[in-house]
Amino acid sequence: MGQKSIPRSLRRTRNHWERLASIDPFWAILTDPNKKNGGWDKDAFFQSGVETVDDEISRLCARFDDVGRSRVLDFGCGVGRLSLGLSRHFDHVTGVDISARMIDLAGDFNCHPEKVEYVHSPCSDLRLFGNDHFDLVFSLITLQHMNRRHACRYLAEFVRVTKPGGYILFQMPSRRLPEKSFRLRWRRRILRSIEWVNRKLLVDRRPHFEMHMVSESTIRQVLTGAGATVIDATRNSGSGERYLSMGYLARKEGGGRS
Ligand SMILES: C[S@@+](CC[C@H](N)C(=O)[O-])C[C@H]1O[C@@H](n2cnc3c(N)ncnc32)[C@H](O)[C@@H]1O
Numbered sequence: 001m002g003q004k005s006i007p008r009s010l011r012r013t014r015n016h017w018e019r020l021a022s023i024d025p026f027w028a029i030l031t032d033p034n035k036k037n038g039g040w041d042k043d044a045f046f047q048s049g050v051e052t053v054d055d056e057i058s059r060l061c062a063r064f065d066d067v068g069r070s071r072v073l074d075f076g077c078g079v080g081r082l083s084l085g086l087s088r089h090f091d092h093v094t095g096v097d098i099s100a101r102m103i104d105l106a107g108d109f110n111c112h113p114e115k116v117e118y119v120h121s122p123c124s125d126l127r128l129f130g131n132d133h134f135d136l137v138f139s140l141i142t143l144q145h146m147n148r149r150h151a152c153r154y155l156a157e158f159v160r161v162t163k164p165g166g167y168i169l170f171q172m173p174s175r176r177l178p179e180k181s182f183r184l185r186w187r188r189r190i191l192r193s194i195e196w197v198n199r200k201l202l203v204d205r206r207p208h209f210e211m212h213m214v215s216e217s218t219i220r221q222v223l224t225g226a227g228a229t230v231i232d233a234t235r236n237s238g239s240g241e242r243y244l245s246m247g248y249l250a251r252k253e254g255g256g257r258s
Helices: 008-023 025-029 042-063 081-086 100-108 148-161 182-200 216-226
Strands: 071-075 092-097 116-120 134-139 162-176 228-236 243-252
Touching (some): 008 100, 025 042, 042 081, 042 162, 071 081, 081 116, 134 148, 148 162, 148 216, 162 216, 162 228, 216 243
Parallel strands (some): 071 092, 071 134, 092 116, 134 162
Antiparallel strands (some): 162 243, 228 243
16 A cells, blocks of 8 residues: 555554554553553553453443344554454454554464454555445544544445444544633643644654544534434543543444334
């Protein structure tokens, strides 16, 4: 896949993740301040993925008895934390990521190669997959790290690659939460402006976490426009305490359900 096929803004996102993956991949994925500089224990890190997935999938299957278990897509799979958790529930898991380094690491940690495959996808869509392919598209703490135009495009792609009647489960922050006090609000604004200027002037070349938000109404519009019904939009804690994060569950139209 040539460089030219990636829009510039996405190339920047990709480069950041490549660097983060080379420096401290577990911490780049789960930014617990106590686990910086290689502080994550590998087993604890992957166990967190198993617990998150068990929780999401058991809630989904308790509500709906028609969840297909053949194929699942883990979009933004990183080193495979959630993909390995998904392999306990599905026959075949495909993890995709924009970072080649993340995909290499995911391959190194893949203890179920018979069920789990990882694919490098440096593109702004899911052209690697045909229509109606997956029973479930799953994506946590990923869409928030790219600009909203790309996030919305991927959402429409999620619908395209899902089987009719299949499910789409993801998380995305809808807005920044206000700081508790006026002083903190201004402090945060000034710090953000300084960071922005430093990055623009290339004074600060450290990889950083882009955070983007998409309103619930826009998400509903994109999913509906692409042919899915939004079942749930519920508040969760997936984006940390500064953002109002929402968990979405949608079903692609067709497949015998109205
Ligand atoms: C915070 S990590 C989350 C990884 C995984 N979802 C988890 O929870 O363990 C975000 C991942 O999304 C990937 N990513 C960012 N933009 C992407 C894109 N446009 N397409 C695919 N992956 C992307 C990054 O490379 C990174 O591995």
